[in-house]
């Protein structure tokens with residue numbers, strides 16, 4: 428395999444997605460394989476992150492690799508006026524792979540064109556978050572025993588939430604049924620609905636959580652993305668539009684699981700945390716194994 432980037436979830440075929448979930452299971456069973464010994468991975472975060480940056484770095488460290496990079500642009504020569512192009516060109520001479528988060532949609536695609544080493548998109552604006560999607564799929568497979576024929580209800584900010592956009596596209600390989608719960612202002616964008624129409628994948632839209640969660644195998648909660656709003660008043664009006672509470676789960680399926688990419692800022696009441704259907708913290712652990720799988724696969728160090 429030549430240089431392969433993971434910029435969009437569409438960069439992976441159905442078979443590659445399944446392969447990543449299988450590799451993630453192997454790394455979960457044995458997380459200390461030294462397959463990245465001698466490799467250097469650059470972790471470049473132009474936008475804040477807790478889970479994505481630290482789980483990538485944890486994955487690299489567990490596998491014997493080394494991490495270089497930054498999480499503060501102010502500490503780099505970008506702050507002196509160096510261009511993004513020159514920064515990526517330079518850093519790609521120092522490492523075997525770049526993991527990058529940026530607030531501009533398309534930044535990771537551009538970096539992938541410049542860089543001489545593979546680029547993994549760790550989130551670009553409201554566009555894509557493919558490594559999150561792969562860990563979401565691993566979480567779905569672990570909890571439901573399959574990826575096929577999943578009934579998934581996505582709730583919250585479906586307009587700006589890059590995780591739901593990537594997940595929708597990935598699940599399209601696996602015969603899903605979608606229910607979208609959002610206020611009119613934060614509805615799933617038309618381009619994604621047209622994508623589902625073109626594939627003949629069923630979806631319904633509603634503004635009400637109940638009864639939309641009762642038939643779901645997976646309830647996928649999302650945060651209203653304050654950083655994507657140009658009008659702070661609009662954010663204030665939207666931010667608590669949906670709050671999932673424990674007593675709302677009474678009519679849900681026994682094996683339903685609640686996922687959330689996190690961070691949450693109020694959309695899941697803490698009284699849900701002790702419900703066995705709450706899976707969002709186990710989901711964060713799955714991120715380490717999935718990111719081990721992604722890096723190892725793209726570097727061709729595992730079969």
Ligand code: CP
Pocket residue numbers: 475476477478479480550559688689690
């Ligand atoms: N899920 C996710 O992307 O979390 P962080 O923003 O903390 O990386």
